[in-house]
Amino acid sequence: MNDKELCKLAAHAAKRSYSPYSHFAVGAALLCKNGDVYTGCNIENGAFTPTVCAERVAFFKAVSDGVRDFEKIAVAGGGCPPCGVCLQVMSEFAVGGFEILLVKDDGFERHTLGELLPLSFSLEK
Numbered sequence: 215m216n217d218k219e220l221c222k223l224a225a226h227a228a229k230r231s232y233s234p235y236s237h238f239a240v241g242a243a244l245l246c247k248n249g250d251v252y253t254g255c256n257i258e259n260g261a262f263t264p265t266v267c268a269e270r271v272a273f274f275k276a277v278s279d280g281v282r283d284f285e286k287i288a289v290a291g292g293g294c295p296p297c298g299v300c301l302q303v304m305s306e307f308a309v310g311g312f313e314i315l316l317v318k319d320d321g322f323e324r325h326t327l328g329e330l331l332p333l334s335f336s337l338e339k
C-alpha cells in the first residue's frame with residue numbers, strides 16, 4: 215500500500231461520514247504494520263459530545279480487532295490536522311515517528327506524530 219493509495223482510501227472513507235450537524239466530512243485510513251488498513255469516518259450525534267472523529271474510529275476498529283502496531287494514517291477532510299484528542303489516542307499506540315498524511319486538494323502533506331504532538335500525556339513521564 216503506497217501513500218497515494220492510502221490517501222485515496224481516506225478520501226473514500228470520508229464519503230461515509232455521518233455529519234449532519236457540522237457538514238464537515240472527514241475520512242481516515244490507518245495502515246498497520248501487518249499491511250492491513252482500517253478506515254474510519256466521523257460520526258456525529260445530536261447530543262454533540264458523543265461525536266467521534268474519523269481517526270479515532272479507525273484506531274478503535276483496529277485495536278478492537280487485536281491490532282496495535284501502526285505505520286501511518288492518512289486523513290482527508292478540509293486538509294486539517296487531527297484534533298488534540300485524536301493525537302493523544304495515536305500517541306497511546308504509535309511512536310513519535312508514526313506518520314500522519316494530510317490529504318490536500320493537490321496531494322498530501324507529511325507530518326510525524328512527534329511534530330504535531332511533541333508533549334503527549336503519559337502516566338509514565
Ligand code: THU
Pocket residue numbers: 233236238240255256257258265266267268269295296297300
Ligand atoms: N473531526 C474529525 O473527524 N477529525 C478531527 O481530527 C477533527 C474533527 C470531525 C468531528 C466533527 O464531526 C467534525 O469533524 C467537525 O468538527
